[in-house]
Amino acid sequence: MISLVGSISNPVGTKAETKDDYELLKGSTLVKRGFAHMQKHGVIMDVTNVEQAQIAEEGGAVSVMVLDKLPYDVRKAGGVARTASLKVIESILDHVTIPVMAKCRIGHTYEARVLQDTGVDMVDESEVLTPADESRHVWKWDFTTPFVNGAKNLGEALRRIEEGASMIRTKGEPGTGNVAEAIKHFKILDNEISAIKVHFQSGNDQELIKIARGLRVSYDLVLEVGRLGRLPVVNFAAGGIATPADAANMISIGCDGIFVGSGIYKAEDPIQRARAIVLATTFYDDAKVVSEAQKMVDEKKSMLGLDISTLEYRMQDRGGDA
Amino acid sequence: MKRTFQQSSINGKVGIIMKAADLDNIDGLLIPGGESTVIGGLSSTNGTFQRMKAKINEGMPVMGTCAGLIMLSKRTYDKVVGESKQSLLGNLDVVVERNSYGHQGNSFETDLSIPALGTEPFRGVFIRAPSVKEIGPKVEVLAKLGATIVCVRQGKIIGTSFHPELTNDIRLHEFFLKSITEQN
Numbered sequence A: 001m002i003s004l005v006g007s008i009s010n011p012v013g014t015k016a017e018t019k020d021d022y023e024l025l026k027g028s029t030l031v032k033r034g035f036a037h038m039q040k041h042g043v044i045m046d047v048t049n050v051e052q053a054q055i056a057e058e059g060g061a062v063s064v065m066v067l068d069k070l071p072y073d074v075r076k077a078g079g080v081a082r083t084a085s086l087k088v089i090e091s092i093l094d095h096v097t098i099p100v101m102a103k104c105r106i107g108h109t110y111e112a113r114v115l116q117d118t119g120v121d122m123v124d125e126s127e128v129l130t131p132a133d134e135s136r137h138v139w140k141w142d143f144t145t146p147f148v149n150g151a152k153n154l155g156e157a158l159r160r161i162e163e164g165a166s167m168i169r170t171k172g173e174p175g176t177g178n179v180a181e182a183i184k185h186f187k188i189l190d191n192e193i194s195a196i197k198v199h200f201q202s203g204n205d206q207e208l209i210k211i212a213r214g215l216r217v218s219y220d221l222v223l224e225v226g227r228l229g230r231l232p233v234v235n236f237a238a239g240g241i242a243t244p245a246d247a248a249n250m251i252s253i254g255c256d257g258i259f260v261g262s263g264i265y266k267a268e269d270p271i272q273r274a275r276a277i278v279l280a281t282t283f284y285d286d287a288k289v290v291s292e293a294q295k296m297v298d299e300k301k302s303m304l305g306l307d308i309s310t311l312e313y314r315m316q317d318r319g320g321d322a
Numbered sequence B: 001m002k003r004t005f006q007q008s009s010i011n012g013k014v015g016i017i018m019k020a021a022d023l024d025n026i027d028g029l030l031i032p033g034g035e036s037t038v039i040g041g042l043s044s045t046n047g048t049f050q051r052m053k054a055k056i057n058e059g060m061p062v063m064g065t066c067a068g069l070i071m072l073s074k075r076t077y078d079k080v081v082g083e084s085k086q087s088l089l090g091n092l093d094v095v096v097e098r099n100s101y102g103h104q105g106n107s108f109e110t111d112l113s114i115p116a117l118g119t120e121p122f123r124g125v126f127i128r129a130p131s132v133k134e135i136g137p138k139v140e141v142l143a144k145l146g147a148t149i150v151c152v153r154q155g156k157i158i159g160t161s162f163h164p165e166l167t168n169d170i171r172l173h174e175f176f177l178k179s180i181t182e183q184n
Helices: A028-038 A050-059 A071-077 A088-093 A109-118 A154-162 A180-201 A205-215 A220-227 A244-254 A271-284 A286-295 B002-007 B036-044 B048-059 B065-072 B171-183
Strands: A015-018 A025-028 A043-046 A063-066 A098-105 A122-126 A147-151 A167-170 A233-235 A257-260 B029-031 B062-065 B072-077 B092-098 B108-113 B122-126 B131-135 B139-144 B149-153 B156-158
Touching: A025 A109, A025 B171, A028 A043, A028 B122, A043 A050, A050 A063, A050 A088, A050 A271, A050 B092, A063 A088, A088 A098, A088 A109, A098 A109, A109 A122, A109 B036, A147 A154, A147 B065, A154 A167, A154 A205, A154 A220, A167 A180, A180 A205, A180 A220, A180 A233, A180 A244, A205 A220, A244 A257, A244 A271, A244 A286, A257 A271, A271 A286, A271 B036, A271 B156, B002 B171, B029 B048, B029 B065, B036 B048, B062 B065, B062 B171, B065 B072, B065 B156, B092 B156, B108 B139, B122 B139, B156 B171
Parallel strands: A043 A063, A043 A257, A063 A098, A098 A122, A122 A147, A147 A167, A167 A233, A233 A257, B029 B062, B062 B156, B072 B092
Antiparallel strands: A015 A025, A025 B108, B092 B131, B108 B122, B131 B149, B139 B149, B149 B156
């Protein structure tokens, strides 16, 4: 049973249809969050073309995420980063059997709409692309297709869930090959959840209401976080994951799965690295397997990475206050 | 499954199978939803796949849901991509079409009639669901949606297109547990 708390009543994106002798409901919270749930413990890989998508599928990805340029290249290229070409997305949809996700700009409702019409399995409203509206995210309840959003603290995560996100990814700093920010933000989120759990267990409603007001989210959602001791949707780690050990580390601290962006295709050994990261994510608890996975990759072939303190801009800060 | 044990009169423990040796001390196996290509690939890396196949052949009860149904089938193909190489256990004599209803936008929930579980409808959650296209002589159909087969049984093997693990209804899990207790 998965939690449905945080849903609104009668969302536009939930559609009832009548077939010959049965009725079905598409785009319900159960169907959307259920999809995200099926990704649990898996690795979702960034890809920019069919060939990379096929390598990802063979390497054991649970989904591919299509974007025009890998985050590392977005930084290098500068300019405006928009959603990928629909023709590329369509051809990937025709060539892999695993789910296909694609990124749209923060707050860009029509970019999200064309992605839904193209038939992607999930839309990522992503800070890797140039935000279209930093003051207001896409109202995701209007969509039948589920969304994933980034968050670097509990308030961001719960606000995105109240807008209709069915999955959260803890933001790292994309395109840097540096896992530090992903770890930092997961721990912030985890500590905030622990504090709520303590108040929930001691029945301290006054404190819980105060927290809800501070986070600018509903009291019901804060209560549910306290009851579950976690977010009501799956929470993946993203941004800066480059090696099998990085992946195992994120799962061991409590993430439900991994997004790998530049880490695979900006390395010189993408096929080996994709497989190794999947192995380390699945068998994170078995030190021997993680060591073997780490041996499959060569540090000399890892992406060089970027020092976060000298970056021109930080993608993680985009749209967070909304 | 934990909830099923709490709510039914059957006692038992739930564990996670990560390696072949984990299969030695269990009475039944659940293969849940996920990506069948990934489950097949990863379980093949450490001998779990081969041991699973042998134990199911020896009569270990198993229930596969969605990706689990695909894993158990003897043949599968993707509706759009067609035949693709992936590891299948093949213990269940059915042909399964992957992504039979299309992408996530076409995923849905619906009320199913499953006579083996009683008259009360069962809420089926279909997520990029597969469907059963052909069945062998020993396979019994437990549920259909329209003209499509979505739940089957062959001896101690149960396969479903939908996800009973995502709802509160424990009847299908209970039905599976009974097939374990009856044999002991």
